Amino acid sequence: MFYDCAEHPEPFVYKLMTATVTPRPIAWVSTLSQDGVVNVAPYSFFNVMGHEPPTVALGLLRDPAKGLKDTGENISATGEFVINLVPRDMADQMNMTAVNAPRGHSEAEIAGLATAPSRLIAPPRLAEAPVSFECRLLTAVLTGPKQMVVIGRVVAIHIADRFLLDPARGYVDTPALDLVARMHGGGWYRHGGEMFHMDRPVFDPAAAPPPRKD
Ligand SMILES: Cc1cc2nc3c(=O)[nH]c(=O)nc-3n(C[C@H](O)[C@H](O)[C@H](O)COP(=O)(O)O)c2cc1C
Numbered sequence: 001m002f003y004d005c006a007e008h009p010e011p012f013v014y015k016l017m018t019a020t021v022t023p024r025p026i027a028w029v030s031t032l033s034q035d036g037v038v039n040v041a042p043y044s045f046f047n048v049m050g051h052e053p054p055t056v057a058l059g060l061l062r063d064p065a066k067g068l069k070d071t072g073e074n075i076s077a078t079g080e081f082v083i084n085l086v087p088r089d090m091a092d093q094m095n096m097t098a099v100n101a102p103r104g105h106s107e108a109e110i111a112g113l114a115t116a117p118s119r120l121i122a123p124p125r126l127a128e129a130p131v132s133f134e135c136r137l138l139t140a141v142l143t144g145p146k147q148m149v150v151i152g153r154v155v156a157i158h159i160a161d162r163f164l165l166d167p168a169r170g171y172v173d174t175p176a177l178d179l180v181a182r183m184h185g186g187g188w189y190r191h192g193g194e195m196f197h198m199d200r201p202v203f204d205p206a207a208a209p210p211p212r213k214d
Contacts, residue, residue, distance in 0.1 A: 015185075023181030023190040027058055028084040028094055030108070030115070031074035032123040038115060039070045040097045040107040040126070042086070044182035054154035056083060056135060062146035063100075070103055072140075072148050079137040080121040081152060084129035087178045088191050094180075120156050130177050132158040 005013050027046035031039045045059025060072045068076070075081050086094045096111035108115055108126075115124035118134045125132035135152035143149055165171040181190040 018182075019184035022183045024183075025179070025181055026086045026094065027056070028086050028097070028126065028129065029058065029071050030082045030084060030123050030126060031071055031080070032078055033070070033074050033104070034077050035104070037104055038106045038108045038124060039074055040111070040113060041069065041071050042094050042098055043071070046083070049151065055138065056133065056152050056154060058083075058150040058152070059143075060148045060150060062144065065100065066103065067146045068148065072150070073103075074123075075137055075150055075152075076140060078122065080123050081135050081137070081150075082118055082121070082123050082125045083133040083135060083152075083154075084126040085131040085177065086180050087130055088180050089178070090126075090128060091180050091189065091191075118156070125158060130160050130163055130179075134158075 003013070003016060024044040025046055027043045029041055029043055033039060043058050043060065045061075047057060049055040049057045058071075060069050063069045071081070093111040093113055097107035097113070099107060099110060101107055101110060107113075114127040116127035118125050118132075121134045121136065125134070133154045134156040135154050138151045138153050140151070141149045159172060161167075163173050163176055165173050175195075178191075182188075183190050
C-alpha cells in the first residue's frame, strides 16, 4: 500500500506513523509556569539527538482547546525543562498526568507526585523517577500551527544510585530501570521483552567488494 500524505487527513497519517514508529521512549516532562505552577506531562515524540553537546528533542502537538500545550508555553517562557523517565511502577501516575487539565492546575498534585529540586535549573524533577535530565532550551521550531519541536541541551543528569553498576565509569543497570515505552494506538505500552546483541562491523578492505568508480 502507498499513502501520499497530502491525500489523507492528518489524523489518519498520525495513526500510520504512531502505529509503526514503536516502541517510543517516554519523556515525562516537568516545567514551571511563570506563575510558579509545576506542570507535568508525558511526551513520546522524544529522543536523544546527540551528545556533543548532549541534545534531546520533543514533539509537541497542537492542543485542540489550548493551542500550544502547557509544556510548550512553559518551555518557551522559561527556557527550562526536566525530562524524567518512566518505570513500570509509575506508569499509572504518568498516565494521570496526561489529563487535559486547564492551565494553572498542577498535574504533579493531581497524580500525587513528589518533586525534588533540580540543581541547575528552576523546574523541579520528579523525586521517584529513576532518571531525570535537566535541560535548557536550545531552540523551538514551529512545524505547524501550534505544533512545535523543542530541542534542548541536557545540562545535568540524575540517576538513582541503585541503578548504577559503576558510577565512576558511567555504567548503568539499564534493564533494572524497568522503563515503559509507548506503542501503537490509544493506550498501548511496551514493558520488558526480548533483547539481543550484535557486534558493530568494522570495514575490512580485503573482504569488501572494490569501490565503484562511477
Ligand atoms: C504516553 C503518552 C505519550 C504522549 N506523547 C505526546 C507527544 O509526544 N506529543 C504530544 O503533543 N502529546 C503527547 N501526549 C499527550 C499529552 O501528554 C497531553 O496532551 C497532555 O495533556 C499535555 O499536557 P500539557 O498541556 O500540560 O503539556 C502523550 C500522552 C501519553 C499518555
